[in-house]
Amino acid sequence: MSLPQTGDYIDIHIHSGTPAQGIFILESLMAHEEKVPVDAPGIAYTYGIHPWFLDESNQKGLLAKVEKIIPNADIIAIGEAGFDRLRGPSLELQSKVFESQVAWSESLSKPIVIHCVRAWDELLLVRKKMKPKMPWLVHGFRGGVEMANQLLSKGMYLSLWFDFVLRPESSNLIRILPHDKIFLETDGADVNIRHIYRKVSKDLGIEVESLKGQLYTNYYNFFNLKT
Secondary structure, three states, rough: OOOOOOOOEEEEEEEEOOOOOOOOEEEEEEOOOOOOOOOOEEEEEEEEEOHHHOOOOOOOHHHHHHHHHOOOEEEEEEEEEEOOOOOOHHHHHHHHHHHHHHHHHHOOOOEEEEEEEEOOOOHHHHHHOOOOOOOOOEEEEEHHHHHHHHHOOOOOEEEEHHHHHHHHHHHHHHHHHHHHEEEEEOOOOOOOOOHHHHHHHHHOOHHHHHHHHHHHHHHHOOOOOOO
């Protein structure tokens, strides 16, 4: 299992990524695809069922595939998994499949990375029902202060959506977030993670190196690793 090094930029959520000097990436693999993890420096993986690519006809096959692959040591988290009210099957099916992935997250002691679009009530209902002990990370967060505080109050981490971060209006939210509960991502877009770090460090009034150190610590805490 590859680990970030002190001084690395960490891109906590990316698709089809390639590690680069000084940049550690966490690539999201999805069960409907054929790609599998490869043990290599500078990269680790998550694996799960994305709600966009789920339906009644493929649910059993996808669940079986996830159950088989996720014990791989290079897969350090389940997901991205979750809910999408705008795209995907019924919320009932989404909930059923998400609960299965939460159960594996707990049994394998691997955190879960969450995709959630306009379905926060459903997400929080599953959390209340299943009472997970493993940490949850909401990727691509672009909501307001109230929603951020609600998720943080439940112990979740937030990874800020790249496009939202780079907008001036994100600064007010970024300034109130606890430094030990955040991550940054490119989500596979054509954007440099270094630019995202520079914007967030400016908002927080700290040096980029300090932000890199904080997110390095967050990574090791989130995955319960020893530095």
